[in-house]
Amino acid sequence: MSRFQPVALHHASRLINHGPTVLVTSAAGGRRNLMAAAWSMPVEFSPPRIAVVIDKHTFTHELVLASGHFGICIPGVALADLVYAVGSCSGRDGDKFQRHGLQPLAGPVLGLPLIEDGCSAWLECRRIAEPHTEQAYDTCFAEVVAAAADPHIFADGRWRVADDNRPLHSLHHLGAGLFVQGGDPVQAGRA
Amino acid sequence: MSRFQPVALHHASRLINHGPTVLVTSAAGGRRNLMAAAWSMPVEFSPPRIAVVIDKHTFTHELVLASGHFGICIPGVALADLVYAVGSCSGRDGDKFQRHGLQPLAGPVLGLPLIEDGCSAWLECRRIAEPHTEQAYDTCFAEVVAAAADPHIFADGRWRVADDNRPLHSLHHLGAGLFVQGGDPVQAGRA
Numbered sequence: 001m002s003r004f005q006p007v008a009l010h011h012a013s014r015l016i017n018h019g020p021t022v023l024v025t026s027a028a029g030g031r032r033n034l035m036a037a038a039w040s041m042p043v044e045f046s047p048p049r050i051a052v053v054i055d056k057h058t059f060t061h062e063l064v065l066a067s068g069h070f071g072i073c074i075p076g077v078a079l080a081d082l083v084y085a086v087g088s089c090s091g092r093d094g095d096k097f098q099r100h101g102l103q104p105l106a107g108p109v110l111g112l113p114l115i116e117d118g119c120s121a122w123l124e125c126r127r128i129a130e131p132h133t134e135q136a137y138d139t140c141f142a143e144v145v146a147a148a149a150d151p152h153i154f155a156d157g158r159w160r161v162a163d164d165n166r167p168l169h170s171l172h173h174l175g176a177g178l179f180v181q182g183g184d185p186v187q188a189g190r191a
Numbered sequence: 192m193s194r195f196q197p198v199a200l201h202h203a204s205r206l207i208n209h210g211p212t213v214l215v216t217s218a219a220g221g222r223r224n225l226m227a228a229a230w231s232m233p234v235e236f237s238p239p240r241i242a243v244v245i246d247k248h249t250f251t252h253e254l255v256l257a258s259g260h261f262g263i264c265i266p267g268v269a270l271a272d273l274v275y276a277v278g279s280c281s282g283r284d285g286d287k288f289q290r291h292g293l294q295p296l297a298g299p300v301l302g303l304p305l306i307e308d309g310c311s312a313w314l315e316c317r318r319i320a321e322p323h324t325e326q327a328y329d330t331c332f333a334e335v336v337a338a339a340a341d342p343h344i345f346a347d348g349r350w351r352v353a354d355d356n357r358p359l360h361s362l363h364h365l366g367a368g369l370f371v372q373g374g375d376p377v378q379a380g381r382a
Contacts, residue, residue, distance in 0.1 A: 185372075
């Protein structure tokens with residue numbers, strides 16, 4: 001039973017607006033995979049479009065090309081060890097979901113494997129074919145076709161980051177397994 | 192007198208690895224500008240290349256096209272009000288450096304206006320012409336040609352985020368002027 005609630009598509013880009021490290025999921029031809037990606041960003045709110053760097057030599061890239069789809073899951077700090085582990089090995093060497101005891105659910109539109117436990121949100125994305133940027137910069141563009149979030153930390157199109165949802169705070173990778181936690185809200189006024 | 196130290200180019204992409212909101216600076220033909228960008232990411236470590244979303248209708252885009260260059264400055268939390276303010280108005284309506292009392296230094300390679308006070312690091316970037324992605328996704332690719340950081344928070348190619356450098360912790364924009372602070376380091380082991 002999912003605790004997540006659907007996110008309106010025009011709010012979907014906000015889910016990665018703050019630059020969190022994410023998990024990228026993929027599946028094609030009975031195989032599936034999971035990798036960590038520190039490098040992603042929205043490129044547009046409406047339609048909701050994003051860019052993510054997926055090395056063209058990875059198993060994930062192979063599955064994304066085959067299916068035309070990928071999922072983005074946003075891990076909370078409680079998943080730091082998992083994020084680092086799945087970012088440090090290849091899915092060609094064995095199913096990472098099974099190795100880490102993960103039981104993904106199937107996304108509502110594209111059927112992608114998605115993780116909710118320990119995550120704040122997920123997005124199902126349809127690849128926009130841009131062979132040049134994929135080859136030259138490993139940069140894949142995609143349109144978000146479904147999104148959902150844990151209403152404890154994202155509801156009505158807004159993040160609510162507070163002490164009572166600390167395990168869901170975002171991870172931001174500095175390098176070599178060291179992250180900073182996206183906590184401590186700062187509300188700007190006008191300078 | 193700058194307190195910054197040069198960052199080796201093969202470490203430059205690490206400066207934005209964690210998804211901070213950044214300031215984009217630009218100059219051409221005697222005019223200059225400053226905007227906030229929540230959407231940027233590295234795309235390669237070596238050579239150091241990045242992508243940043245710059246709306247094609249902005250004054251910054253006009254200056255970047257004219258000069259072929261832009262700067263990236265990484266503001267600390269103490270600059271939250273400034274970041275939000277320069278992200279909410281256009282440089283076509285007046286020089287934002289002057290309005291906010293900012294005295295930028297000139298970058299060593301490209302001469303770009305760069306801000307150090309309140310920032311943890313900066314990068315001088317040379318645009319890689321990709322007219323299609325600039326038009327379709329407002330996404331500009333660039334190569335970093337010089338970088339420097341405050342050694343109090345980034346030295347020897349590594350971030351050192353701690354209580355004693357809190358004003359320099361990164362900002363990550365959630366939306367509508369609300370940021371989370373990139374503090375509280377989390378070191379992952381292997382799951």
